[in-house]
Amino acid sequence: MAxxxxxxxxxxxxxxxxxxxxxxxDIKREGLLCPVEVFxxxxxxxxxxxxxxxxxxxxxxxxxxxxxxxxxxxxxLNLKRRQLTKSQAGACAARAEKLKARYAEEAKERHAKLxxxxxxxxxxxxxxxxxxxxRTRDRLAEDFGVSHGTVDRAARAIRDGIPELVKxxxxxKIAANLAANISAYPKSEQARLLQEKLxxxxxxxxxxxPPATGQPQSQxxxxxxxxxxxxxxxxxxxxxRRIPKANPYRARxxxxxxxYLSKEL
Numbered sequence: 733m734a735x736x737x738x739x740x741x742x743x744x745x746x747x748x749x750x751x752x753x754x755x756x757x758d759i760k761r762e763g764l765l766c767p768v769e770v771f772x773x774x775x776x777x778x779x780x781x782x783x784x785x786x787x788x789x790x791x792x793x794x795x796x797x798x799x800x801x802x803x804x805x806x807x808x809l810n811l812k813r814r815q816l817t818k819s820q821a822g823a824c825a826a827r828a829e830k831l832k833a834r835y836a837e838e839a840k841e842r843h844a845k846l847x848x849x850x851x852x853x854x855x856x857x858x859x860x861x862x863x864x865x866x867r868t869r870d871r872l873a874e875d876f877g878v879s880h881g882t883v884d885r886a887a888r889a890i891r892d893g894i895p896e897l898v899k900x901x902x903x904x905k906i907a908a909n910l911a912a913n914i915s916a917y918p919k920s921e922q923a924r925l926l927q928e929k930l931x932x933x934x935x936x937x938x939x940x941x942p943p944a945t946g947q948p949q950s951q952x953x954x955x956x957x958x959x960x961x962x963x964x965x966x967x968x969x970x971x972x973r974r975i976p977k978a979n980p981y982r983a984r985x986x987x988x989x990x991x992y993l994s995k996e997l
Contacts, residue, residue, distance in 0.1 A: 734794075736782065739774035741802040744827045745810045746820065746902035747779050755784040766970060767793035771802060777809050777970075803828050803835070807875060813969050819908035822882035823901050825872040826890055829883065832868055885912035894922045905930060 738747075764785060768778035775782055776797065785792040799805035807828060816824065873880045889911035890898055897914055900906040906914075906929060914925045972989065975982045 736768075736770060736773070736775045736794075738779050739771055739776040739802065739806075740831060741771075741806045742774075742776050742779055744803065744806055744824050744831065745814065746823075749780070749783070752780065752784055752787060755780060756787040759784055759788045759790050764790065764792050767795045769797045770794055771797050771799060771805075776802060776806060803832055808973055809970055811876065812973070813965070816876075817904045817907075818878050818882060819886065819901060819906070819911070820904050821876040822873075822878045822886035822908045823890060823898075825869075825876040825878060825883045826887035828872050829869050829887070832872075882908050885909050888912045889915045892916065894919050894926075897922055897926050900926060900930065905933070 759781075764781060766778065766781065768782050768785075769776050776799070778792075782792060797805075807824075869880050869883055873883050876883075885908040886901065889901055889908060893901070893911060893915035897906070897911055901908065901911045906926070910929060914922050914929070917925060972986065975985060
């Protein structure tokens with residue numbers, strides 16, 4: 733099986749590896765339901781499916797895609813099918829903003845090279861520049877359903893925080909404002925502060941209810957498993973979002989799906 737790196741746009745969203753074993757078992761039984769998508773030789777959608785196939789010893793189906801805007805493409809595929817906290821969404825928006833800024837800078841350099849003109853010096857920050865940066869941040873914040881302040885705090889935590897702090901933010905174990913506060917401390921202190929906050933949060937949370945005794949513990953049927961249902965739903969959402977907005981039959985098909993869901997639910 734060929735090896736692929738993960739595309740930087742795909743890494744806008746955190747990679748959930750917690751239930752990777754369950755997904756691998758599903759793939760062993762049912763095969764891969766949705767293909768892995770590759771752009772510029774890197775996986776842009778389907779990182780978990782790719783890792784689960786490797787774990788299951790299965791060869792995944794790989795298709796090539798050519799999105800005009802890889803950042804927007806990844807957001808459109810993942811935002812609706814992910815259950816993100818506000819802080820997690822802020823971290824995703826912060827990564828998207830940084831990547832968009834990098835792509836814009838690279839586009840300017842390519843244009844300067846093709847035109848034969850030397851690239852302009854980076855401008856001194858001014859109102860116009862800040863306004864453009866702010867507009868990008870505000871658009872992404874709106875897309876992710878968070879405030880631009882949450883995006884800023886998440887960005888500071890990602891930029892200045894130790895890897896353990898960023899991982900806690902991505903996993904939803906710590907809020908963006910707290911992560912930003914901890915990231916302001918020296919890196920030698922951040923690990924200690926993070927552990928203190930996580931332990932305090934763990935103590936304040938109520939203990940899980942123990943399972944009832946005397947009842948046989950059996951594994952649910954594959955068709956009733958949460959992982960299987962989630963995978964099928966994700967694939968359905970992904971395929972529906974592929975219908976171009978300009979397609980005259982898009983509204984009809986989405987209405988048909990909506991009618992079906994109304995009857996089922």
